[in-house]
Structures are given as structure tokens and as C-alpha cells.
Amino acid sequence: MEPRTLGALAAVLVVSAGFAFQHFWTGRPETVRVPETVGVAGPAAPLPTPPRAQPSPGPAPARASAPGAVQAPQAPGGSVVVVDVSGKVRHPGVHRLPAGSRVADALRVAGGVKSGTDTDGLNRARVLTDGEQVVVGGPAPPPPDAGAGPGAGTGGVPQTGPVSLNSATVEQLDTLPGVGPVLARHIVDYRTQHGGFRSVEELREVNGIGDRRFTDLQNLVRP
Structure with missing residues (x-):
């Protein structure tokens, strides 16, 4: 072979050897340093357990009524x-x-x-x-056996018991002793204006009833 060819071949071999060495050097194993431990974490605190939901008491069961029973309001x-x-x-x-x-x-x-x-x-x-x-x-009809007696007034209708100041009509009040149509109307007007009589004593406040007339009526009437 000619010297020039040998020189070129030698140059190629040198270059190849250089690349092989570089590849070997970069691929060698190296020692890796472990990072230092900063601190050891303690055990994690347990999460609080949520309280268990308690069942809410439901409405008490309705007591069944007997079939066919009719109840008053x-x-x-x-x-x-x-x-x-x-x-x-x-x-x-x-x-x-x-x-x-x-x-x-x-x-x-x-x-x-x-x-x-x-x-x-x-x-x-x-x-x-x-x-x-x-x-x-x-006025309500008197009982069949009711006879004339104390309590018969100007109306001629016998009274079998105290007359209700809150429910008697003008005609019924007219039967009381010493109470005529005008005074009976005053009693009804007072009853309407004040929502009724709460006691017999309120009869004193009616126009036309004095102490003497109240004394005659207090045992013959009721609220």
C-alpha cells in the first residue's frame, strides 16, 4: 500500500478510537448521594369520627276511632x-x-x-x-200544669222560673212585675249594646230600673 493510504487509514483508526473512549467514559457508573433527611414526621392524627345521626321521633300514631262513632264538636x-x-x-x-x-x-x-x-x-x-x-x-208556651201565681205580670203569662235576661224576648220581659213594654225594650237594648248580661247586678245599669224595682226583680231573673 502506498504511504498516503496508510496515513489516511491510521487517522481514521485514531478518530474511531477517540470516539470509543469518549463513549466509554460518559457511560461509566457514578455514585449517587442520598439527600439528607430534614425531619421525621410524626404519626398523623386520626380524623374525628362524625356523630351518627339519631333517628328523629316520628309523630305519634293517631288513635283510631270506633267505626260509626259520632262526636260532638x-x-x-x-x-x-x-x-x-x-x-x-x-x-x-x-x-x-x-x-x-x-x-x-x-x-x-x-x-x-x-x-x-x-x-x-x-x-x-x-x-x-x-x-x-x-x-x-x-215567648215559649208555659207547661200545661202551670197556674197563675207570683210572677204573673202585665202580660198575664205565668212565669215558672227565673227569666233569662240574655235570651228573653220583649214579650217575656213584659210579664215581669213592674216591667212594661218600654222598660222591656230598654233591657233588650242594653243587652244588645253590651253583648249580654254577665250578672243580675248589671240590671241596675238599665235606664228606668232603680233600687226598689231591682229588689223586686233580682229573684225573678237570671243572666
């Missing part, structure tokens, strides 16, 4: 009043109403007042009392 406390509605109403008779009911409620339960009935002397806003009688359109 009840007021707070369960009290009722029993009244006798008579006269010119569609369904007269004894009716049960909640305590605190008024005359208008009794008339409604009795089917209402018949057409053409005069109700000027009837205070519909008055509060009912237990055991009273509501007479519509006129």
Missing part, C-alpha cells in the same frame, strides 16, 4: 254547651255546641230562622250558657 278543653232552640226555626230541639258559641251558631245548627220571623229582640252575638233556652219569634 269540641272546643279547647273538650267542653260543650247544651241549649234548647225553640220557636220559629226549621229544626227546633236540643242541640250541643262548643263552649263559647253564640246565639247565631245555635240558630245555624237549628236550620236557621223561618222566613218572616221578627228577630229584633234576639241578640245573635250573645254567648250561650249551658242549659238555656233560645226562643225565636215569641
